[in-house]
Amino acid sequence: MSASEIIIPKPTDVNRIQDEHWRLRASRVLPNGMYGHIQPHHTPANYPQFFGRSAGARVWDVDGNEYVDMLCAWGPMILGYGHQEVEATYQQELKNRDLAYGASPRVVELAERFVELNDGADWAIFGKNGGDATTLALTIARAATGKKIILKAGPSYHGATPWFTPVMSGITPEDRANIVEFEYNDKESFNQAVVAAGDNFAGIIITPHRHDTYTDQIPVDLAFAQHVRHVCDARKAVLILDDVRAGFRTSLAGSWAPIGIRPDMSTFSKCIANGHALSALTGIDSLREAASSIYAVGSFWYASGAMAAGLTTLRILEESNGIQTMTERGNQLVKGLREQAASYGINVVVSGPPTMPFVRFEDGKEMEHAFIWCEEALRRGAYVHPWHNWFLSTAHTKEDIDFVLSATDCAFRHLASRI
Numbered sequence: 001m002s003a004s005e006i007i008i009p010k011p012t013d014v015n016r017i018q019d020e021h022w023r024l025r026a027s028r029v030l031p032n033g034m035y036g037h038i039q040p041h042h043t044p045a046n047y048p049q050f051f052g053r054s055a056g057a058r059v060w061d062v063d064g065n066e067y068v069d070m071l072c073a074w075g076p077m078i079l080g081y082g083h084q085e086v087e088a089t090y091q092q093e094l095k096n097r098d099l100a101y102g103a104s105p106r107v108v109e110l111a112e113r114f115v116e117l118n119d120g121a122d123w124a125i126f127g128k129n130g131g132d133a134t135t136l137a138l139t140i141a142r143a144a145t146g147k148k149i150i151l152k153a154g155p156s157y158h159g160a161t162p163w164f165t166p167v168m169s170g171i172t173p174e175d176r177a178n179i180v181e182f183e184y185n186d187k188e189s190f191n192q193a194v195v196a197a198g199d200n201f202a203g204i205i206i207t208p209h210r211h212d213t214y215t216d217q218i219p220v221d222l223a224f225a226q227h228v229r230h231v232c233d234a235r236k237a238v239l240i241l242d243d244v245r246a247g248f249r250t251s252l253a254g255s256w257a258p259i260g261i262r263p264d265m266s267t268f269s270k271c272i273a274n275g276h277a278l279s280a281l282t283g284i285d286s287l288r289e290a291a292s293s294i295y296a297v298g299s300f301w302y303a304s305g306a307m308a309a310g311l312t313t314l315r316i317l318e319e320s321n322g323i324q325t326m327t328e329r330g331n332q333l334v335k336g337l338r339e340q341a342a343s344y345g346i347n348v349v350v351s352g353p354p355t356m357p358f359v360r361f362e363d364g365k366e367m368e369h370a371f372i373w374c375e376e377a378l379r380r381g382a383y384v385h386p387w388h389n390w391f392l393s394t395a396h397t398k399e400d401i402d403f404v405l406s407a408t409d410c411a412f413r414h415l416a417s418r419i
C-alpha cells in the first residue's frame, strides 16, 4: 500500500451497548467494577472495558468495534494474537499433557533455551507472572547473602506484591521495611541508598531502562549501570535486572547485554510465550546454591502447554529476526508521531525504545490532553494509551502503522482545535 492509498480512518459511531451491559454486571460482582490497572476511570471515558476477539495486530471490543492494537495486551503478544505456529505447538502439548503429577521435559528444554540465550545465565526457574519471578529473585538474593535490604528505583514497578505494589492499602510498613529506594540513573541517590542499607545490603532490582508510567522512558545511563555493577561486586550484593516488560523487545540476550552489563539474576515474563502465562528467573552459577535452598512453587508453575508455546515463540523471534522487524515499525511510528506533533505545533515527547514507545504531552495539561488525543485516536480505530508505554509486535505491518498514524494525525488535529 503506498502512502496515497492509506485509508483515512473514519470515526466509528461508537456503539457501547454490550460494553455498558458488562460494566453494569461487573459493578455488582467485581470490587470497583474491575480490579487492577484496567479500572474504567484509568482510561478516557469512551474506552471500551471489555473485548470480544483478537487476531494478529487487531482487537475487537464486545460491541464489535475494531482497533489496531498498540498495547499488545500490555506486552505479551510479541508475535501478535493467535499466532498459528505458537498455538499449534500449544494445542499439541495439551493433547499430551499440561499439568500432571510431575513436570514435562519442556521445563528442561526451556531452561536450556534461557541459559543458551540469556547472557551469563546458568540456570532458570519458571513461574506464571512477572511478580513470581521478581519475588523469587528477592528471596534468592537474601538467601545468598544472608542480608535483608533490597534497593529499588523510586516508583519503579516490579509487581503487585507487598514489597512493590504502588498502592499501600492493606500493606504494612513491615512489608516494606527492607526496601530502600533511590532515583533511577542518579549515582548520588544510589550511593545514599547503599549507605542506608549498611551491612544489610542484599541486592538491587532495576529495570533495564526507566519505564515508569506517566513519565518519559529514559535509557539507563551507561556510567550509572557500570557503577551499580561495580558497587554490587564490591559489596557482594546481588544485581537483579527486571526484564519482565522490556525482555525480548530490544535484545534476545537480555536488555543489558548490548551495553555489556551482566546481571546476577534476570526476570522475564510478558512475551515469553506469546500470551500464555509464563515467567522466568535466570541466574549465574554462584547463586545456584541459594536458588536450590529456597522453596519455589505454584500449582500451575509446571504447566507444559505454556512452556511449549514459549519454546516456539523464542525460536520464531530468533529465526525471523523479530526484534529488527519491530524496531523498524517502531521507528516508523515514532518518526510519524514526532512529525505530526510538530506540524500541529503541539509539544510532545516520544520516548523509549522504538519497540516500546511512549507519548507524553508537554504542555502543563499532560493528562487532560493525552486523554483527548487518545480518545480521538481510538474513535478512528487505533488503540493507544495515555499513560503507559505501548508495545510493538511482529504482527504489526507497515500498513498497520500507516493506519495508526492516520488516526493519530486526526487526533492531533482534533486536539489542536481544542487548545
Ligand code: PMP
Residues within 6 Å of the ligand: 128, 129, 130, 131, 132, 134, 157, 158, 159, 160, 207, 242, 243, 244, 245, 246, 269, 270
Ligand atoms: N516488572 C515489570 C518491569 C513489569 O512491567 C511488570 C508488569 N507490568 C511486573 C514486573 C509484574 O509482572 P506481572 O504483572 O506479570 O506480575
